[in-house]
Amino acid sequence: MKFTPHKYIAVAGILLSSSSIVQSQCPDFTEYSASPQGNPSNGTLGLPLMRPVPACRTFNSSAVEQVIDDMNARLKDPDVARLFENTFPNTLDTTVKYFNETENLAFIITGDITAQWLRDTGNQFAQYRSIYNLDSNLAALARAVINIEARYITQYPYCSAFQPPPESNLPATVNAPAIDVIVNPPVDNQTVFECKYEIDSLCSFLKLSTTYYNETKDASIMNDQWFLAIDQIFQVINNQSQASWDENFNFISYYNWTGSPGSLSNSPEVNNGGNGEPKAYTGMVGTHHRPSDDLSTFAFLTSGNAMLTVELNNLAAMLDSAGLAVNISQSAKEWSSKINESIWRHALVNGVFAYETNGYGGRYFMDDANVPSLLSLPYLGFLEMDSPAYVATRQVLLSRQNPYFAAGQNFSGISGPHVDAWNPWPMSQISAIFGTDNDDEILQSLYLIVNNTDGLGLIHEWVSIYNESDYTRTWFAWANSYFSEMILDLAERKPYLIFTENASYVPGQ
Numbered sequence: 001m002k003f004t005p006h007k008y009i010a011v012a013g014i015l016l017s018s019s020s021i022v023q024s025q026c027p028d029f030t031e032y033s034a035s036p037q038g039n040p041s042n043g044t045l046g047l048p049l050m051r052p053v054p055a056c057r058t059f060n061s062s063a064v065e066q067v068i069d070d071m072n073a074r075l076k077d078p079d080v081a082r083l084f085e086n087t088f089p090n091t092l093d094t095t096v097k098y099f100n101e102t103e104n105l106a107f108i109i110t111g112d113i114t115a116q117w118l119r120d121t122g123n124q125f126a127q128y129r130s131i132y133n134l135d136s137n138l139a140a141l142a143r144a145v146i147n148i149e150a151r152y153i154t155q156y157p158y159c160s161a162f163q164p165p166p167e168s169n170l171p172a173t174v175n176a177p178a179i180d181v182i183v184n185p186p187v188d189n190q191t192v193f194e195c196k197y198e199i200d201s202l203c204s205f206l207k208l209s210t211t212y213y214n215e216t217k218d219a220s221i222m223n224d225q226w227f228l229a230i231d232q233i234f235q236v237i238n239n240q241s242q243a244s245w246d247e248n249f250n251f252i253s254y255y256n257w258t259g260s261p262g263s264l265s266n267s268p269e270v271n272n273g274g275n276g277e278p279k280a281y282t283g284m285v286g287t288h289h290r291p292s293d294d295l296s297t298f299a300f301l302t303s304g305n306a307m308l309t310v311e312l313n314n315l316a317a318m319l320d321s322a323g324l325a326v327n328i329s330q331s332a333k334e335w336s337s338k339i340n341e342s343i344w345r346h347a348l349v350n351g352v353f354a355y356e357t358n359g360y361g362g363r364y365f366m367d368d369a370n371v372p373s374l375l376s377l378p379y380l381g382f383l384e385m386d387s388p389a390y391v392a393t394r395q396v397l398l399s400r401q402n403p404y405f406a407a408g409q410n411f412s413g414i415s416g417p418h419v420d421a422w423n424p425w426p427m428s429q430i431s432a433i434f435g436t437d438n439d440d441e442i443l444q445s446l447y448l449i450v451n452n453t454d455g456l457g458l459i460h461e462w463v464s465i466y467n468e469s470d471y472t473r474t475w476f477a478w479a480n481s482y483f484s485e486m487i488l489d490l491a492e493r494k495p496y497l498i499f500t501e502n503a504s505y506v507p508g509q
């Protein structure tokens with residue numbers, strides 16, 4: 001059936017008033033988000049309300065509605081307010097495909113792709129951390145996400161995206177590009193959607209756990225399943241920090257991945273038996289793919305290791321606070337400082353961080369659009385925004401010295417080889433805001449984002465510098481979540497920039 005958005009709204013209104021609408025009658029949000037829906041804002045851009053009608057929302061939270069009301073009452077630009085209103089609830093409105101509190105299981109999709117990415121969920125929930133204590137159902141949902149991910153990681157510590165749990169009775173989604181991929185250890189495609197080994201996926205699970213615990217002090221997430229997952233994470237850290245060659249020139253490989261020619265549109269066959277470029281020992285942990293899901297050029301991703309350093313510290317703090325697993329806490333602290341030291345020793349070259357290194361002197365200077373990236377190092381908690389190394393690196397990243405920086409008439413930012421060099425991502429401008437204290441820079445980045453939703457009021461994956469109407473992914477929950485998290489950060493640290501009154505706002509305080 002062909003779906004016509006405006007007609008649907010009328011229908012939904014009628015059904016709603018008789019309270020009889022069911023989820024199966026709701027429009028696919030991919031189509032819904034591709035054209036303007038509800039009333040326009042009163043701002044110059046007249047951005048539409050893009051939330052699904054209440055009956056079609058996948059999770060309701062009164063605390064989320066309260067934050068939206070609070071922000072609407074304070075934000076001075078109605079376009080920014082509308083963007084916040086659309087983006088902050090986007091994860092709950094559209095991506096909770098399954099939730100059963102008794103089973104302690106949930107299935108959260110990324111948006112327009114029906115699979116759960118470990119990396120995306122960590123970010124899709126980051127903007128809710130301050131309200132877990134205000135909404136026990138939302139806290140239960142976060143626990144269920146942590147628990148299903150502990151199960152996934154226990155089974156497949158090297159995989160990045162997953163299928164619904166069998167308990168949900170939801171069908172697995174066929175991932176056509178993964179079908180001819182050869183991956184070791186092998187995977188079952190009823191459980192795994194895509195098995196790309198990305199160190200930041202594991203960091204994302206740790207971040208979800210540590211932020212949840214930090215806010216709630218609820219130690220129940222640290223169940224047997226969770227400890228099994230933590231065990232696997234330490235095995236990955238241990239194994240993937242090893243050099244490719246041992247002393248007898250045996251080639252060490254715990255994970256390898258390759259497509260046969262043509263099986264993956266964005267990947268050539270991977271050299272060295274699916275291992276990629278060899279790495280020497282540095283103290284950092286290697287990865288196979290980037291946060292963009294692209295193949296790594298060199299194994300040691302600086303930003304991924306930075307995130308790991310931070311999250312291992314947070315893990316240790318969480319275990320210590322709960323009085324649990326002293327041995328894991330000890331290991332976490334040791335690895336954190338080893339990795340940290342190695343980043344500063346190997347990845348910082350002439351005062352500027354390289355994106356990737358291989359321990360042989362190979363360095364790749366660039367940045368990728370999403371997170372963890374070099375531009376997002378302060379957001380990740382790895383360093384302060386006034387750290388000389390960050391200031392110097394940031395200057396390079398936001399200039400012609402970064403091969404993936406591009407500027408057009410209306411939009412600019414950092415892109416990456418995942419799409420094309422001339423298609424920067426709004427997400428890079430969000431990272432830029434998290435990394436500066438300069439009001440002019442913040443407003444410049446903010447309005448580059450606000451001005452470039454093509455009138456749709458949602459954050460897209462990328463926008464062409466040649467044509468602001470050329471973009472992808474109108475339904476991308478991570479980007480929406482990251483935008484709203486950034487607005488909440490400004491509400492706390494720079495209220496005068498976005499509010500009518502100069503008073504900080506923190507949800508629930």
Ligand SMILES: *[C@@H]1O[C@H](CO)[C@@H](O)[C@H](O)[C@H]1NC(C)=O
Nearest residue numbers: 039040041042043078081082
């Ligand atoms: C826009 O302004 C009108 C008139 O002041 C007001 O009634 C309406 O609620 C406003 N709409 C939004 C979305 O703020």
Ligand SMILES: *[C@@H]1O[C@H](CO)[C@@H](O)[C@H](O)[C@H]1NC(C)=O
Nearest residue numbers: 021054055056057058059060
């Ligand atoms: C959310 O609330 C609406 C009513 O406001 C209801 O129709 C809908 O079923 C609720 N969604 C869920 C997932 O409970």
Ligand SMILES: *[C@@H]1O[C@H](CO)[C@@H](O)[C@H](O)[C@H]1NC(C)=O
Nearest residue numbers: 099100101102103104105167
């Ligand atoms: C949740 O799971 C339990 C145990 O499998 C089941 O008994 C219950 O019916 C489920 N609840 C819902 C709302 O599906």
Ligand SMILES: *[C@@H]1O[C@H](CO)[C@@H](O)[C@H](O)[C@H]1NC(C)=O
Nearest residue numbers: 172173174175176179189190
């Ligand atoms: C799993 O792999 C088989 C064999 O390649 C394929 O036929 C099937 O469609 C795949 N299923 C899913 C859900 O990816």
Ligand SMILES: *[C@@H]1O[C@H](CO)[C@@H](O)[C@H](O)[C@H]1NC(C)=O
Nearest residue numbers: 184185253254255256273275
């Ligand atoms: C690929 O990884 C598996 C372990 O998962 C290993 O046994 C095998 O030797 C590796 N193959 C290559 C070519 O590195």
Ligand SMILES: *[C@@H]1O[C@H](CO)[C@@H](O)[C@H](O)[C@H]1NC(C)=O
Nearest residue numbers: 210211212214215314315317
């Ligand atoms: C824990 O919460 C405090 C207070 O909200 C915050 O300052 C700190 O950054 C949080 N730490 C983590 C690991 O989330």
Ligand SMILES: *[C@@H]1O[C@H](CO)[C@@H](O)[C@H](O)[C@H]1NC(C)=O
Nearest residue numbers: 157232235236239240254255
């Ligand atoms: C790590 O290496 C050990 C010992 O070689 C092996 O038994 C284990 O399966 C590996 N685990 C991972 C996650 O690579």
Ligand SMILES: *[C@@H]1O[C@H](CO)[C@@H](O)[C@H](O)[C@H]1NC(C)=O
Nearest residue numbers: 231234325327328329331332
């Ligand atoms: C901590 O100790 C437990 C139980 O003795 C063990 O299973 C686990 O592997 C240890 N973890 C680490 C990171 O040392």
Ligand SMILES: *[C@@H]1O[C@H](CO)[C@@H](O)[C@H](O)[C@H]1NC(C)=O
Nearest residue numbers: 309310313336340341381382
């Ligand atoms: C990394 O090490 C430096 C120098 O010892 C320290 O100041 C910094 O806090 C460490 N970073 C993290 C994230 O632990």
Ligand SMILES: *[C@@H]1O[C@H](CO)[C@@H](O)[C@H](O)[C@H]1NC(C)=O
Nearest residue numbers: 044410443444445447448451
């Ligand atoms: C955003 O658009 C407004 C109105 O068209 C314009 O004045 C402003 O310069 C733009 N801001 C940026 C950063 O492009």
Ligand SMILES: *[C@@H]1O[C@H](CO)[C@@H](O)[C@H](O)[C@H]1NC(C)=O
Nearest residue numbers: 408409410465466467468469
């Ligand atoms: C920039 O914005 C103007 C005004 O909306 C529009 O006419 C022009 O086509 C845009 N340029 C690009 C390259 O998108």
Ligand SMILES: *[C@@H]1O[C@H](CO)[C@@H](O)[C@H](O)[C@H]1NC(C)=O
Nearest residue numbers: 454464466467468469470471
């Ligand atoms: C800009 O992109 C849109 C969407 O792809 C397309 O319809 C339009 O023709 C493009 N405009 C130009 C001038 O190429």
